[in-house]
Amino acid sequence: MLFGGGFKSELFLNISKSFNCYHFIVIDDLERMNDDIKLEEVFGIIDELKRCNYVKVILVTNTKEMPQKERFEKYHEKVIDRTYYITERPEKVDWAKLGIHYGFIIEFLSKHHVKKFANTTKSTEFI
Helix, strand or coil, rough: HHCCHHHHHHHHHHHCCCCCCCCEEECCCCCCCCCCCCHHHHHHHHHHHHHCCEEEEEEEEEEHCCCHHHHHHHHHHHHEEEEEEEECCCHHHCCHCCCCCCCHHHHHHHCCCCCCCCEEEEEEECC
């Protein structure tokens, strides 16, 4: 359940009903998560967030460095809608071919000071 379930989960879901524009939640460096955290729990939180009104989740991870790689491979298809393997500099990627508006990605990358993409997987549910 989201944020431990119960009241917090329902509160966030209710707040999201008032959203009238998209809110992006970015989870970066998943491969560096604490060993005490179960990947299934993270995927459960992501799944609940995706069900919220106007909430999109972007997961950025280096899948080659995942310590829980077997679990990731087993469960990621149930939670992750799209996967992009980024091996080039952003200005060389044909974003339109990927179904992403070039202006959006350039603004997003600039805003978040993203410069290096080598061997990174970007997974998200875009419209």
